[in-house]
Amino acid sequence: MPMKESKSESEKNASEETEQSENGTGWLPKRKRLPDERNASTHKFVIHADQRYKGYITIGTYDDGTLGEMFIRIDKIGSLINGLLDAVAITVSIGLQYGIPLEVFVRKFAHMRFYPDGPTDNPDIPFTKSLPDYIFRWLAIKFLDKDTVALWANPQEGDKDGDDTD
Numbered sequence: 001m002p003m004k005e006s007k008s009e010s011e012k013n014a015s016e017e018t019e020q021s022e023n024g025t026g027w028l029p030k031r032k033r034l035p036d037e038r039n040a041s042t043h044k045f046v047i048h049a050d051q052r053y054k055g056y057i058t059i060g061t062y063d064d065g066t067l068g069e070m071f072i073r074i075d076k077i078g079s080l081i082n083g084l085l086d087a088v089a090i091t092v093s094i095g096l097q098y099g100i101p102l103e104v105f106v107r108k109f110a111h112m113r114f115y116p117d118g119p120t121d122n123p124d125i126p127f128t129k130s131l132p133d134y135i136f137r138w139l140a141i142k143f144l145d146k147d148t149v150a151l152w153a154n155p156q157e158g159d160k161d162g163d164d165t166d
Contacts, residue, residue, distance in 0.1 A: 033097060043059070081131075106137075114129075
């Protein structure tokens with residue numbers, strides 16, 4: 001019986017070229033997963049709206065200290081909102097692992113306005129406009145340099161996210 005032949009180098013290269021050309025750029029993104037053992041920390045926050053909303057942001061970092069994942073949990077807010085926050089955290093975590101800069105997420109999520117909003121116990125963020133506003137402003141303060149934070153901290157009037165691009 002003839003042995004099944006393995007793919008030749010040219011066939012393997014042709015297969016890789018097909019995969020690369022399918023997305024039209026000739027480039028395939030690479031995911032940089034976090035190590036199995038990683039540094040992590042949890043930040044507790046409180047938003048004082050009509051009631052007190054207590055939340056936790058847990059972050060995981062690469063060995064160089066850059067953000068690689070996050071988890072969000074809010075007490076007494078219900079499974080729907082916590083489920084949506086899980087979806088946001090997973091999306092952002094995967095985006096970060098594929099190389100999307102944190103600044104992109106901060107510019108899109110900071111300064112969103114919706115309930116719950118109100119004063120916080122954090123002196124760096126004395127008032128928040130929404131849960132995503134607090135979460136992404138806190139991430140910016142923790143992980144971005146002060147010059148970058150200053151660029152998005154006060155978007156121009158009428159410019160929702162301080163960014164000219166979509």
